[in-house]
Amino acid sequence: MRNPFKNTAYYIKEAKTIFKVDLSSNILSILSIGLIFFILTLILTGWLISNNIVEIIEKETEISIYYNEGLEKDSLDNLLTKIGNIQGIRDAKIVSEDESYDRMVDILGMEAKILNHFENNPFSSFIEVKIEMESLDHILNELEYFQDIDYIRDNRQVIDRLQGIISIIEVLGLILFLAIGICTMIIISHIIRQGIYNNRDEIYTLKLLGAPDGFIQLPFFMEGLFLTIIGGGIAGVLWFILIKLGYGNIYNLLPFMPLPHGDEFVWPVITFLTIFSTFVGIIGSRFGLKSIK
Amino acid sequence: MIKAEDVSLVYPDGTVGLKDVELHIEKGEFVYIIGPSGSGKTSFLKLLMGIEYPSSGSMQVLGQAIHKDEEKGIRNIRQQMGPVFQDFKLIRGRTALENVVLGMRFLNLPKAEIYFRAEEALQRVGLKHKKSSYVETLSWGQGQRVAIARAIARKPTMIIADEPTGNLDFDNAVNMLDLLTSLKEKDTTVIITTHATHLIDELDEGRILYVDNGNIDNLSREGAAL
Structure with a gap:
């Protein structure tokens, strides 16, 4: 019986080799992805905080x-x-x-x-x-x-203004979220295209030997996925440090503001970052491979 | 095994690669394709491997039509072939063993079988002691033998070697053809292109096809010698 995981070690090794072929460029890409995700987590944090405040204000309407x-x-x-x-x-x-x-x-x-x-x-x-x-x-x-x-x-004037602010926050959050998601996908697909270009001779040889497209593409796919997940990890660490060191000070300085405690959104943000970076990695990698065809 | 009927190949720039080729090659045959540079030898191999498609006529390899809409079928043909490319097409940054193994990874073979075959093939070409060497550190001749090992380890239905004697002196070229002859298994078809016609006299086995100006004709050994 055919073992579908027979080549897993090979794919991982190949993905590492492809990564090493263009090491400096890939490291810079990871940092870029990390920073983009970091900005995204800041937006998400701001959105969570504003949601929390709005919720409290709404209760007081x-x-x-x-x-x-x-x-x-x-x-x-x-x-x-x-x-x-x-x-x-x-x-x-x-x-x-x-x-x-x-x-x-x-x-x-x-x-x-x-x-x-x-x-x-x-x-x-x-x-x-x-x-x-x-x-x-x-x-x-x-x-x-x-x-x-x-x-x-x-109090219609106040309520209308409050609803306007909520709408702006929601729309702005969505636009930024989409913009960053698309940016990351473009970067990932570009990295994959670059990787395929750098390895074009090897890919051609494998094609001549009869290798299926999936066998050729999977290491590139995995590379793209790893880059986004590592980028997501970097963003997560930066964000966590910021929350632990920076947010606590803001929280103590503004006791009159109904700010949520920092610990309340650690898990939502980390969970979101993990799922989002994996999702963007998969979509970006697929897009990169498809555009090469 | 290989059936070409009225096959022509014209490249997009108008260059004629092959003209009205009629050809049958049976299973287990050993065939030399000889002819001067630019005569159409490589064009014929490109058709065999599905790198190019006939501009007219029909061509079948291993029962599969060579046609641009037959991507899956062509991949299937390639998996049954053991190609030895003129420039070897070894993958840099990998060892000799890894190169041979890589040629089999996507075939439906158990991992242990793949490694067994790879080691055995390297032994047959006399390079087992170099299995852990990176291919870029090997000499030209050693690189060629790794390419041959990669081809035979796949236990192909057909071995194709493009100018395997190209950069070799007379003795080494004869040794190379001897090696390919000895590696041939009973039912394996072997097709070798070469422009070194003088070498063929040294070997007993094999049918000779002469290519010139895109035409392919059978040639007797005497004719080849002349």
């Missing part, structure tokens, strides 16, 4: 509903229940006049004394509603039919 002040307690409870049942609402609670006042005191801080000029509490009670950001339009449409509501402060 709220609208304020001012209701008819003459509303009886039962009617108010009923209104609160009905609002709470609308799809896309996380939480709804009544903020009393006093609580509104206290909050403003907290916000104004040293300037809070200005409130002493009012004889009575100038703030109204309202319903504070935490919502899912993308459900804002739906919620506002539903609330239109509620007769006891006087006014809704929907």
